[in-house]
Amino acid sequence: MEPVQPSRLREHNRQQVLWQLLEHGSLSRGELAERTGLSAVTINAITKDLEQQRYVMEIRKTEGAAGRPAGILDLHPQLGTLIGIDCQPTDLWVLSSDVRGERQQRQRLQAEQLPDLQRQLLNAVDQLLRAPPFGPVRQVTVSFPAPVAEEGALLEPNSLPQFDLAPLQARVTQAGAAFVVENDANLRALGEKHHGAATDHDNFMVLVQRRSGIGLGLYLDGAIYRGSDGRAGELALARWPYRRTPTFVEQLPTLPRQEALTYLVAAIAAALDLHLVIVTDDASGDHRLDRRLQQVAPQLQVVPSPLDESGSALGALAASRLRYAQTMLATGPAPAPPAAPRPAARPTLPPAPLRRLS
Known part of the structure; x- marks a missing residue:
């Protein structure tokens, strides 16, 4: 087995510490050691380095072992x-x-x-x-x-x-x-996952009705689903028979459009085996579609979004x-600015090649 390079091991340990502080908030060095499985000596070395570079800071002290005060660390409040x-x-x-x-x-x-x-x-x-x-x-x-x-x-x-x-x-x-x-619509689904009606769900969809159009935000297996070319959930591309003519859903009069959305959303939920549908209507505030959808698909949990516009x-x-x-x-994060005025130039952070938003 190829030995792990010391520099890679240090970076891995550093990432563990940063992740714990990012995910869980302020922690003592003892709690960081317990959560990461790293030794107290390693934690002390890592946190000292992070403090010097202003990635983290000690926010207070609390009662530690044997009555000695323990420093509580957190991410620097001016990190970004x-x-x-x-x-x-x-x-x-x-x-x-x-x-x-x-x-x-x-x-x-x-x-x-x-x-x-x-x-x-x-x-x-x-x-x-x-x-x-x-x-x-x-x-x-x-x-x-x-x-x-x-x-x-x-x-x-x-x-x-x-x-x-x-x-x-x-x-x-x-x-x-x-x-x-x-x-x-994809970001509305992410908003529901982190702040709205889907915080405990990894599979759901959001029917988004706005002045700019209608769409579905699909959140499947713990991530936004975009489809093969980014058009997943684009109900504006769907057609519905109206007066014997296939008509784009968004161009239908109000009542036929509500009927079309009811059956289209129920069919998509059945095909994807989804049990939670969140309905938003920032355009008119009419939530009667919730009741229609629940009548057509009683197995679904249909809820209005608790989020505003x-x-x-x-x-x-x-x-x-x-x-x-x-x-x-x-x-590795760019360090927090020093106490003195920071220079105009800052290192560029390249966007992460992120296809999975969870």
Whole structure:
């Protein structure tokens, strides 16, 4: 058996410590040793190094063994700011948080004209880049009403074809942060998994009805399901017989559209063997579809979403947190800024090649 290189072993141990602090919050060195299986000597060496580089810090002391005080460690509060954005025709949500997603700030931007909305978004992101609340901006995820290919290209049907994301991407990447675009229905499913009605479920779907269109967010086997080219769940591509003519579901009048959605969603749930369907309706607030779906498929658990219109933005913020965690554990985090003003240049964090959002 080939011996493990000491440098690789040190990096593996370091990743274990970072993961425990990221996942579980503040811990003592003794708790870190117990959770990782590493010796006290190894834990002391790793945490000393992480403290010196301002990745972690001691937040308080508590009673330790034999009455000696034990230091409680946590990730540095200025390790990084994460951003989740949701784009809709007349509304934008901009959410930011620390790397663990516990401390959050949110803004809702509204305008009747798309250029005004884009200008507000650029101003809001510029402000976060100039004065990030939790340290340098590390990851930005944008929720968008269009399918998204693996390489990030927007596909059809695109509900906001005139919305230009290029200036936003340029500013974010120039600041040294990673920039990712994801479908809004997929991110709504991620929002339900982390903050909504599906926290205890690894297989479910979300029927998303918004002013920008209708879609399904599919969460299967603990991850978002995108399909072969990113169009999974695009009900805008489905047709329904209306007056003997196959008609796109989104173009149906209200009552036939509700009937079509009821039977299409019930059929998809049966085909995928799903038992939980979450229904959202940010467009009209009419939740009668819940009852129709429950009548057609009584075996389903059909629940209205507990999240408000920021649900996809919450999913985008969760995606930023998951991607940054992967990046941090794969490459080591960029250190928190020093107490003195930080230099303008920051190391670039490459986006993680993440196909599994869980």
